[in-house]
Amino acid sequence: MTHEYLDLQTVPHVEGAVRLPGSKSISNRILLLSALSQGKVDIVDLLASDDTAVMLAALRALGVEWTEEQTATGTIHHVTGVAGVLPNQSADLFMGNAGTAIRPLTAALAVIGGDYTLHGVPRMHERPIGDLVDALNAAGTHVEYTGNPGFPPLHIKQGKITSERLSVRGDVSSQFLTALLMVAPLMAKEHAITIDVVGELISKPYIEITLNLIRRFGVTVEQDGWASFTIQPGQVYQSPGTIHVEGDASSASYFLAAGAIGGGPVRVEGVGNNSIQGDVRFAAALAQMGARITMGDNWIEAQADGPLKAIDADFNHIPDAAMTIAVAALYADGTSTLRNIASWRVKETDRIAAMAAELRKVGATVEEGPDYLKVTPPAAAALAPATIDTYDDHRMAMCFSLVSLDGALRKGAATRINDPKCVNKTFPDYFTAFARIAK
Ligand SMILES: O=C(O)C1=C[C@@H](OP(=O)(O)O)[C@@H](O)[C@H](O)C1
Ligand SMILES: C=C(OP(=O)(O)O)C(=O)O
Numbered sequence: 001m002t003h004e005y006l007d008l009q010t011v012p013h014v015e016g017a018v019r020l021p022g023s024k025s026i027s028n029r030i031l032l033l034s035a036l037s038q039g040k041v042d043i044v045d046l047l048a049s050d051d052t053a054v055m056l057a058a059l060r061a062l063g064v065e066w067t068e069e070q071t072a073t074g075t076i077h078h079v080t081g082v083a084g085v086l087p088n089q090s091a092d093l094f095m096g097n098a099g100t101a102i103r104p105l106t107a108a109l110a111v112i113g114g115d116y117t118l119h120g121v122p123r124m125h126e127r128p129i130g131d132l133v134d135a136l137n138a139a140g141t142h143v144e145y146t147g148n149p150g151f152p153p154l155h156i157k158q159g160k161i162t163s164e165r166l167s168v169r170g171d172v173s174s175q176f177l178t179a180l181l182m183v184a185p186l187m188a189k190e191h192a193i194t195i196d197v198v199g200e201l202i203s204k205p206y207i208e209i210t211l212n213l214i215r216r217f218g219v220t221v222e223q224d225g226w227a228s229f230t231i232q233p234g235q236v237y238q239s240p241g242t243i244h245v246e247g248d249a250s251s252a253s254y255f256l257a258a259g260a261i262g263g264g265p266v267r268v269e270g271v272g273n274n275s276i277q278g279d280v281r282f283a284a285a286l287a288q289m290g291a292r293i294t295m296g297d298n299w300i301e302a303q304a305d306g307p308l309k310a311i312d313a314d315f316n317h318i319p320d321a322a323m324t325i326a327v328a329a330l331y332a333d334g335t336s337t338l339r340n341i342a343s344w345r346v347k348e349t350d351r352i353a354a355m356a357a358e359l360r361k362v363g364a365t366v367e368e369g370p371d372y373l374k375v376t377p378p379a380a381a382a383l384a385p386a387t388i389d390t391y392d393d394h395r396m397a398m399c400f401s402l403v404s405l406d407g408a409l410r411k412g413a414a415t416r417i418n419d420p421k422c423v424n425k426t427f428p429d430y431f432t433a434f435a436r437i438a439k
Pocket of ligand 2: 348
């Protein structure tokens with residue numbers, strides 16, 4: 001337990017522009033696809049953070065060559081694809097707390113086969129992976145649990161895919177289906193592979209990111225709604241040459257909410273109408289709360305347009321950015337309800353419980369359900385000063401920076417953020433960027 005903290009003074013007004021760091025979801029997908037592909041890939045603007053660092057280190061340990069070049073405009077990572085044949089047949093891989101690294105890598109290593117162990121921070125060992133392992137092992141791979149069944153750490157041995165049809169549950173995390181889709185071309189050597197989704201599929205826009213990027217690497221997936229996906233045999237990932245990583249739409253949510261709460265305009269650069277990330281739809285939720293939103297191909301701007309209105313909506317499609325709505329709700333004119341967010345409970349922390357506990361500290365009344373959160377802002381004219389615990393969850397730290405902002409209906413509070421460096425998971429410079437828009 002670290003005892004570092006960051007004190008934020010109240011912020012009367014926010015305004016400015018922020019260039020977003022690269023998307024975590026896109027960065028880690030592109031890294032694995034590049035490694036599996038034939039040829040060299042130049043990745044522009046890859047996210048530099050803990051989650052991508054563990055993926056890069058894992059690829060290096062597996063024998064995949066990559067280099068990083070600093071240019072006047074940003075970074076370029078040069079990855080030499082291994083065409084599905086890993087140079088190192090054994091490795092011990094530390095995955096931190098990166099779901100986007102451990103889930104797809106588990107699938108890739110299980111299908112390729114070898115002698116691999118994957119582990120992470122203690123919380124990673126509490127985050128489910130059983131539905132993915134079940135899907136893989138039922139099809140012929142050999143993945144074992146070395147700790148608790150259903151959770152990392154994992155030991156992967158040599159197996160062989162013998163089925164032409166896999167089925168995977170989609171109601172705990174969409175990353176399991178993403179993982180199978182990404183490795184499907186490695187399984188579809190002689191015959192087509194079909195992946196059936198059992199039960200409801202959550203977080204669907206992340207599957208769209210996966211399919212979009214798979215296509216960029218030259219592989220076509222046939223889709224029957226959200227129920228099944230088929231990959232015809234003989235397709236291999238091809239290098240797209242140069243590929244650009246968009247700004248992170250989840251990271252955008254904090255600045256857009258800041259503009260909506262604290263005046264604005266605040267503009268984020270790096271995502272917009274052309275984005276492939278579902279989290280750009282956070283802007284629509286903010287607009288529903290009364291913010292004025294404008295969008296270009298590669299930017300989004302948010303501005304307050306009077307007091308924020310309470311919202312009652314289903315947030316299954318944007319589980320990460322929805323955390324930002326829960327905090328924006330402190331500034332709204334009534335009770336907000338966030339529905340269909342059960343996946344919050346199995347992420348960096350139990351986010352429903354953590355969010356409820358910290359929102360209460362600043363004066364909100366919160367009702368917590370298995371898959372919902374109801375937030376009623378304090379009646380007082382200001383939020384209560386508080387010391388916010390962040391639960392080693394980057395999004396808790398980033399979300400709660402917003403409680404320092406003065407809104408139209410309610411003033412913010414001086415806020416202490418414990419363990420602010422947890423933002424390193426996806427956005428190491430977050431608090432510097434936040435300080436720049438605080439006026
Ligand atoms: O595929 C992805 O890149 C992600 C999918 C989502 O997870 P779930 O599918 O577990 O909801 C999201 O919360 C996570 O931050 C990133
Ligand atoms: C849930 C998240 O991360 P992960 O990719 O580790 O699932 C997140 O970034 O909010």
